[in-house]
Amino acid sequence: MTIAIVCIAGVGLVAAIVLAIADKYLSVKEDPRIGMVTAALPGANCGGCGFPGCDGYARALVAGTAPNGACAAGGDACAAEIAKILGVEAAATEKRVALVKCCGTRSEAIRVGDYNGICDCNVAAATAGGDKGCTYGCLGYGACANVCPKNAISIHDGLAKVDKRLCIGCGKCVAICPKRLIELVPASATIHVLCNNPDKGPSVRKVCGVGCMGCHLCEKNSGGKEAGHFTFQGFLAKVNYANPPADAQIVAKCPAKCMVEDAHFESGN
Amino acid sequence: MKTVKSQFKFKGGVHPDYNKELAREQPIERLLVPAELVISMSQHLGAPAKCLVKPGDFVRRGQVVGEKNGFISVCVRASADGKVKAVEKRLGPAGGKADAIILDTTEKPEGEAPAVADGPVLPPLDWKTASREELLKRVEEAGICGMGGAGFPTNVKLNPPPGKRCEYLILNGAECEPYLTADYRLMLERAPRIRLGVEIMRKILGGPAVRIAIEANKPEAIKAMEAAFADIDGNVEIVVLPVLYPQGSEKHQIFATVGRVVPEPPALPIDVGCVVENVGTVAAIADAVELGEPLLDRVTTVSGGAVATPKNILAPCGTKYSDLIAFCGGEKEPVAKLISGGTMMGFAVSTAEIATTKTTSGLLLLPRSKVSQYSSQPCINCGRCVRACPMNLNAAEIAKAVESNDIKAAEDAHVMTCIECGACSFSCPAYRPITQFCRRAKNSIRARIAAEKAKAAAAANK
Numbered sequence: 001m002t003i004a005i006v007c008i009a010g011v012g013l014v015a016a017i018v019l020a021i022a023d024k025y026l027s028v029k030e031d032p033r034i035g036m037v038t039a040a041l042p043g044a045n046c047g048g049c050g051f052p053g054c055d056g057y058a059r060a061l062v063a064g065t066a067p068n069g070a071c072a073a074g075g076d077a078c079a080a081e082i083a084k085i086l087g088v089e090a091a092a093t094e095k096r097v098a099l100v101k102c103c104g105t106r107s108e109a110i111r112v113g114d115y116n117g118i119c120d121c122n123v124a125a126a127t128a129g130g131d132k133g134c135t136y137g138c139l140g141y142g143a144c145a146n147v148c149p150k151n152a153i154s155i156h157d158g159l160a161k162v163d164k165r166l167c168i169g170c171g172k173c174v175a176i177c178p179k180r181l182i183e184l185v186p187a188s189a190t191i192h193v194l195c196n197n198p199d200k201g202p203s204v205r206k207v208c209g210v211g212c213m214g215c216h217l218c219e220k221n222s223g224g225k226e227a228g229h230f231t232f233q234g235f236l237a238k239v240n241y242a243n244p245p246a247d248a249q250i251v252a253k254c255p256a257k258c259m260v261e262d263a264h265f266e267s268g269n
Numbered sequence: 270m271k272t273v274k275s276q277f278k279f280k281g282g283v284h285p286d287y288n289k290e291l292a293r294e295q296p297i298e299r300l301l302v303p304a305e306l307v308i309s310m311s312q313h314l315g316a317p318a319k320c321l322v323k324p325g326d327f328v329r330r331g332q333v334v335g336e337k338n339g340f341i342s343v344c345v346r347a348s349a350d351g352k353v354k355a356v357e358k359r360l361g362p363a364g365g366k367a368d369a370i371i372l373d374t375t376e377k378p379e380g381e382a383p384a385v386a387d388g389p390v391l392p393p394l395d396w397k398t399a400s401r402e403e404l405l406k407r408v409e410e411a412g413i414c415g416m417g418g419a420g421f422p423t424n425v426k427l428n429p430p431p432g433k434r435c436e437y438l439i440l441n442g443a444e445c446e447p448y449l450t451a452d453y454r455l456m457l458e459r460a461p462r463i464r465l466g467v468e469i470m471r472k473i474l475g476g477p478a479v480r481i482a483i484e485a486n487k488p489e490a491i492k493a494m495e496a497a498f499a500d501i502d503g504n505v506e507i508v509v510l511p512v513l514y515p516q517g518s519e520k521h522q523i524f525a526t527v528g529r530v531v532p533e534p535p536a537l538p539i540d541v542g543c544v545v546e547n548v549g550t551v552a553a554i555a556d557a558v559e560l561g562e563p564l565l566d567r568v569t570t571v572s573g574g575a576v577a578t579p580k581n582i583l584a585p586c587g588t589k590y591s592d593l594i595a596f597c598g599g600e601k602e603p604v605a606k607l608i609s610g611g612t613m614m615g616f617a618v619s620t621a622e623i624a625t626t627k628t629t630s631g632l633l634l635l636p637r638s639k640v641s642q643y644s645s646q647p648c649i650n651c652g653r654c655v656r657a658c659p660m661n662l663n664a665a666e667i668a669k670a671v672e673s674n675d676i677k678a679a680e681d682a683h684v685m686t687c688i689e690c691g692a693c694s695f696s697c698p699a700y701r702p703i704t705q706f707c708r709r710a711k712n713s714i715r716a717r718i719a720a721e722k723a724k725a726a727a728a729a730n731k
Contacts, residue, residue, distance in 0.1 A: 112619035116642065118702055122712070123709050128616055
């Protein structure tokens with residue numbers, strides 16, 4: 001018994017001495033600011049900044065190879081804190097959130113087939129372009145919801161919807177959507193065009209009851225072309241988020257009913 | 270020339286209902302040029318052709334309207350005279366959108382009409398005196414790609430890379446897809462053209478042995494080919510294959526005829542000294558060389574229980590499905606499912622406004638009684654897909670891996686070897702879309718490889 005205690009204690013002592021020496025002479029010197037910056041970042045590891053996780057971004061920030069303000073999730077507060085640690089200027093950031101540019105619900109947009117394959121938008125889109133009549137619209141099989149690190153996207157009535165409060169603007173949903181209809185927009189913008197179909201009015205109407213026909217009425221009602229609140233791609237109106245329209249009156253005047261005031265929803269209500 | 274039975278039988282395979290009797294006895298009929306053609310720039314495998322015309326232009330039959338755009342690409346020619354109405358993105362049969370020329374054939378180009386309406390487009394070549402390079406160039410400028418379904422550019426296939434030699438030229442006349450009879454009718458009606466095509470290809474490839482592979486359920490086609498090839502010299506054999514799906518797959522055909530196994534991708538048949546061509550492609554090569562006729566139209570089988578009269582139609586590439594259906598007398602009963610291609614590997618399409626391409630071998634209109642709605646269940650580990658898989662894959666394992674988003678595990682299970690024949694989905698009692706899982710895994714892996722390549726290229730440029 002005594003021998004055992006002595007032996008174990010002896011081995012422990014020797015190991016402790018070896019470790020203490022190794023710690024003194026072989027330790028890796030790390031910039032303490034990396035840890036501090038990592039702590040200041042949100043820790044979501046969403047990858048939205050383009051670096052492998054928050055730690056990767058923190059290392060790049062300390063090394064001076066990344067601009068401060070690339071973290072959409074942290075926003076201004078986070079950038080200011082990092083600026084304090086690193087002693088640099090914070091670039092102004094604006095919180096951006098994902099917007100699904102489609103409002104063709106199951107009742108409004110026609111479905112041209114019965115799809116019973118894998119529940120994934122990319123797979124459905126590779127099968128005859130998807131079962132939705134509109135080949136630009138949201139398929140509603142939730143590829144975006146599956147990649148969202150914050151569970152901010154859910155499917156309602158065949159459409160993906162983003163919860164503005166949970167969205168951190170990482171852009172993963174933008175990249176995965178086969179129809180490329182998700183866009184990161186300023187969280188402060190309230191007026192949106194929820195359509196992604198650049199075709200002419202009649203062909204849009206054939207497949208969807210709420211598709212943009214490119215009538216330019218929104219542009220006229222918001223002060224004309226000079227005001228620059230809208231841009232047009234084919235027969236599709238797009239909100240110019242650098243100069244968004246402020247007058248909510250134009251929403252009700254949209255004949256296609258694809259313009260809405262605050263398209264985001266809040267889960268739980 | 271002799272006829273032999275296949276010595277080799279591949280593992281796996283399934284026996285779907287062939288339903289070939291619907292269109293088997295229907296001779297090939299020519300469809301007159303419809304009022305509107307939709308000529309896609311992406312009718313082949315590889316880079317889509319570059320569109321050379323703009324709306325308002327008049328084009329002549331056979332004029333090059335799409336330029337070859339890359340090494341693995343072929344040119345696209347106008348299938349008829351007409352005026353370009355528009356150039357826009359149109360949905361193709363496989364689900365992707367590609368640039369397409371909308372041709373109004375009711376408006377003819379002005380000026381002098383060619384002497385013969387259907388006259389030759391290219392100067393005819395005498396294959397016996399023409400050089401190998403001339404023949405290869407002709408195959409390329411005729412816009413010929415594999416007509417069996419994949420659409421691989423034929424001139425690339427016929428020009429093996431240095432150091433590789435073609436020992437066997439295999440003619441694919443298996444047509445193992447249910448319903449389809451286009452190749453069968455071609456073998457019956459145009460056997461002399463197929464023989465001429467074989468002789469031309471033999472010259473291009475430097476005199477390989479020829480194997481003509483036909484499934485045993487087509488005795489008439491075997492007889493027709495025997496008659497056409499009776500007096501041919503050299504090493505030529507007709508190989509009668511057992512009836513088994515997917516006998517028409519390139520790799521399985523190579524094994525069934527010469528007993529060689531093509532290794533895993535990226536290995537190609539030429540790595541084991543084989544070139545496989547569909548009988549339709551061979552006939553197209555004969556036309557391109559001897560008549561100067563580029564690949565402008567092809568035989569398409571329109572069949573299925575819901576079509577009034579199933580037919581084998583020789584139609585210009587770019588004919589809309591609706592025109593084909595109208596030519597067959599319309600629908601006999603409501604169509605529950607429209608399939609471009611065969612039932613095993615074809616694509617379900619949602620509209621008849623899609624147009625045929627150089628690779629459209631069939632169009633199936635299935636009635637409600639032939640289509641079932643189902644929802645898939647969890648895997649019950651019965652192993653039927655494993656038994657059915659002709660590529661020796663563990664399909665159940667792959668499907669489960671993809672279902673849980675583990676693409677790496679699917680890759681480790683050799684999913685890239687999958688030929689997407691559909692035998693696994695066909696045999697699954699739980700109605701699992703196993704082929705779709707494999708396709709999804711393959712697409713993700715290909716996308717990842719492409720992204721890695723792009724990244725490496727960007728790093729190299731820095």
